[in-house]
Amino acid sequence: MTASEHLSQLVHTQKQTLRELEAEINALSARDFLTENDRLKSELEQSYARCRQAEQTCESQKKELETMQEALHARLYSEKQHALKAAAKRLSTYYQAQTAGEENRLAAFEKTMRTRIDQLEQQVKAEDAALFNEVASEFGRLKTLLEDRIAQIRREREAKAVSLAEQAKPEFGAMRDEPLTEQEAQAALRSRHFESLIGLSVFNKIGILLVVIGAIAAARFTYTKLPDTFKGGMLFLLAFLFLGAGEWLGRRGRRADLFSLGLSAGGVALLYVSVVTCFFWLHLLHPYAAFALIVLITALAFFLSQRHNAQVIAAFAMIGGYLPALAFFFQPKLPMEFLLCSALYFACLCLFSLLTACRKKWIAAQFISFVLNAAACSILSTFLYELLTFYPPASQGLIWLCRLTPCLLIALSFLAFLTGPLFYSRRAQTALKIHDFILQGFNLLVSYTALSFTVASIPGASRYAFLQPLCFTLTLAGTACFLWKWVPKERAGLFAAAGAAVLTSLLIIPMQFGFVYAVYAWTVEGLLFLLPGLLYKRRPLEITGWLVGAAAVLSLIVAYPMLQLSLPDTAFLPSCAAAYTCVTLASLLPMAVIIHNGREAGAMQGLYKYGFLLNLWIYTIFAAQLFLPVLISEKMGALHTDMFLLSLTILFGCAVACVSIRLPRLRDDATAVIGLLIHAVSFIMVHLLNCLYFRQADSLPKGAQLGLILLQILVNGVCVLAAADFTGTLVRRFRAPVEVFPLTVSACFTVLLTELLLGQFRLAFTNPLISILYLVTALGWILCGFWRRYASMRRFGLGLSFLALAKLFLIDLSGLSEGKRIIAFFAFGALMILISFVYRFFSKRMHPTGSITQLPAQENRPSDQK
Structure with a gap:
């Protein structure tokens, strides 16, 4: 490459870099960070201003509240002073009345005595003048004594009254100067609250109800010459007047009280009444128009309930949202589109209930919504089923849409009423209340039952019957995990959700394969809970395992034989034997874990130990009589077969008794009693064997004869050892005399040997x-x-x-x-x-x-x- 080419390439690279730099500068200029910064700064200032305004509003409301509290306390204090003064006045009046009465009695007594003295004086004077001169001085002295005594009584009474007044004055003054206590204020407020509840809330709702009834009656039965459109318009006008009055009284700047909320709720109720009246009786509205108005009114009621934080409006919204829509169902020839739109509308109402339950603790609104939603789902499912039965759609897709719509609506309702209280509990970090548990219980029961009936009407749904309990189990298990992670304070709800999940999981295998297999499924599920609970000391898992195992045992004892007898194609005894064998073999695993852990922890493990020993003994008797005859040749005959089986039963019983008495980690007084009981029954059996069953030597081969003889000798020898074990247990645990042990053992040996020689060896x-x-x-x-x-x-x-x-x-x-x-x-x-x-x-x-x-x-x- 020449130098000129190298320089040209370098210049080209620099130009490319310059163009990229210019593009980046243009991009930065387009973004205009300064403008963005100014915008964010203005938004921050606005937020700060709103925050300051909210703080000022809070401070002003706080001061207003303090002022109102002070005024209220002053008012209550003045009422207390007035009550004390009134009480003092009543006491004074009562004392004066009592004093006046006593004074009147004293004056009457004085007058009576003076009259009697005068009468005696006149009588003596008339009979004998000389005698009168002698006793005249005595009459004068008697009058003087009477006057002195009455005067003394009056002085004592006045002194006592003054003393009582002086004593009561400081106590009454202290009571009058005493400040108003919180208990007195709360009692006064409670009395006033009850009065306000009756006068403001109850009467308000009764008045709204009477207005609604009057509006319906007026639209139907009065002013017959007026056109129906005028009546309908007047109803809507009355409804909007109530709404306007409620909004004006509760407008911003004033406190929304119960009266204004009652007017708003009455306006919502009148709107629903107007739509229903115009549709059913005045026939002014088309069904779809009436349905659309119901939807709009429900949306308005939801908005008002959230705006005013009013449960009464939400309750009216629920009632008015469901009842008119349910009333539409009873119109003849409802189209499929209307039913599907109704299902969508009910789903929206479920979401409304969910949003309300997530934000507010409105108990009445939740229960009203649940009851009406259950009725709506049931009626809608019935109408869709009748539609598919008598007027099936032409399209297969529409048929499946009509089949799945009730199922989806029930599932949505279940999730809505399940998750609402949970999200509120997480939001407020509070525990679930008793009404929440009642609502969740009814929700689970009603939803599962309704979904079962709905799914049963779908052809071919029985092949996937396990999906319903599986979905409920996963949902409830997720609920338990949600409570465990996000609401750690809620322990009762966690246990309730986990218990419901376990309960629904018990239905998975029986729903798919039949209740004949419930014993096997529940036994395995019980072990899956019980074994980890025992190994890792997890008490909830252990309790769950015990309960599921108890359900398996109860089904084996009670329900399983009844189900087997009701199934003609299933052999009763072998099937029950297989189920019993499964339960008994499964019971060995928890017992092994308990023995491995050492001494049992808790009462349930102790009770299980006793039940396990008794069941093991009963199972040995059952298994010896049911399974072993298959292994015996028919040439032995019924008598020798019974001897053989009874001998094995005795041996198995003695073995179980020995385990019950001698195993160190199982041994206690109760297991000793169980072992003694099994030994006693084994003694009775061996006496029956020696005295009632006699070998027939001619009908048996020599080998079989020798085997039976050795088996009988073995059984009797084992019973002697069992007698030793029996007596030794009595001596060791129950403090029987020591000399009883060899005496009993030798006596048992003698008796059994005598029976063996007499019965079996024909001596x-x-x-x-x-x-x-x-x-x-x-x-x-x-x-x-x-x-x-x-x-x-x-x-x-x-x-x-x-x-x-x-x-x-x-x-x-x-x-x-x-x-x-x-x-x-x-x-x-x-x-x-x-x-x-x-x-x-x-x-x-x-x-x-x-x-x-x-x-x-x-x-x-x-x-x-x-």
Whole structure:
């Protein structure tokens, strides 16, 4: 590249840079930052001026409020002083009246006594002049005494009155000088507020209602010669007069009181009445024109309610917005377009309710809107269903639009009434009230029911039945998350939303696959809540898991058999067995977690432990009788099959009882009682097995016979061990005597062995082997009594020895041959000698305070040696 080309390129680059710089300068000039800055500065000054004006207004209103409070307190204080003066005056009047009465009584008494004295004096003077001269001085002294006494009474009364007045004067003065307390002011304000409520609010609403009724009656039944257009115009004029009067009385610069709000609400109500009257009775409006006027009036009422912060206007807007539109539905041959427009209008009313609930805590307006909206959705769904049934549209799209419109409207209503109180609670950071919970409960119940009936009318909707409870579950779960994140103070609402989400989630599987599968679904869901709650010590998850599991168990016990019996194509017993097996296997997991954690925490875990043990025992009985017969050959016969199943049932029961009693992390008094109960039932079963079921050796193969014999021996041996466990538990936990343990175990062994020999091995009771068995048992009791120093065991052993000896001589010897008698004599004699040797051997090793007394020969031995 030559130098000239290089310079040309450099010049071209510089020109390009210069053009870019000029473009940037032009852009900056176009933006005119100084002008923008001036504009922002002027806006800031205007905002500052408005802020200052708002502060000045607030200060002036604050001063005005303080002035009004001072005037009110002064007024109440003057009323208090007036009341005290009136009370003092009434007390003075009452005291004067009482004093006058007493004075009158005293004067009457004085007059009566003077009259009687004069009468006595005249009588004595008339009868005997000499006697009169003697007693004349006494009559004079009596009159003087009467005058002195009455004068003294009057002086005492006057002194007492002066004393009472002096005592009451400082107290009354202190009460009069006492300032007005807050309680007195609040009581006076409450009385005046109640009076104002009756006179201003209640009478105002009653008057507006009477005016509305009078307007309707006047339009329909008076001035029949006047044209209908004039009547309709007068109604609208009256409505606008009420609105104008209410706005003028509550205009800016004056305080909007209840009276002006009542006039505005009455104007809104009269507007609705005017439209309804002109449409239904005067027939001046087309349906679409009347509907459009209703929409405009509702918008106006919404604006006025927000402008004046008036719940009464909002309530009238709700009533007037819903009722005329509902009245339009009962006109004949409503077109589909009108119904769809009505649905859109109801959706707008739902949004109006949502906006109102987000900003204001208007309870009456919310409940009125909810009730009317539920009625509107129900009526609209009914009319659309009839339209699709009798006059279906030609287009498939319109058909689906008519089907989905009620569903969408119900869903929008549910969301509107659900989220309104939540946003208000977040905005004000306040907890939900009881009326909010009532509204949310009715909203959930009504919306779910209405949506279920509406969806059921759609063809093919049953294939997606799980979507409805799933959507409700997700919505309620989102509500719980919203409250947990944005309204941390609201715990009751959080738990209520989470509980409702769990409740609706229980319907997902049953709605899709039928309630036959509810047990399986609820069991799995209960485990999903319960296991994390137990592992990570989350109490809400644990409680939810317990409740869902309880629902699964109740459905298995109550609802599941009824549903199975109502389904003819489903086998009842196998299906119930499968559900019961599922619940029992699932119950093992929480029990394993509780055992892993150690001691149970809370009453629910303790109760679950007891229920688990009882259910496990019942399930072993159920499973042995239902599942095991499939594994047994038919050649064994019904008798041997019952023996086999009963033997296994006894073994399973003893195993469960052993776990209940001996597992350290489960062991307590209640589990011990459960184990004792299972052992007692197992003892009864083994006695039934030994006494009622007899093997038939000819009908069984040798292997089966040997197996049954070994199984019966095993069952009886396990029952002996169970008796040991039973008695040991009584001794350890319930403080039974220690000597009961070996005595009970040996007695159980003896009884069971006797039953086994008599029933299963077909030995006769007269066989001396049984007596020898009793004698061996008695020897064991005596040995154990010496070893553990239990006197009662040794005595029971002696008693059993005499019983065995009596059986030998009274029963056994009569049926024996000569050789067997000799053998029996030798055997019994050897055992008796052995028992005597045991007594001799152990008596030398007993302490003097032992339970074996020394023989007389031993006591007299020293004297014999001497």
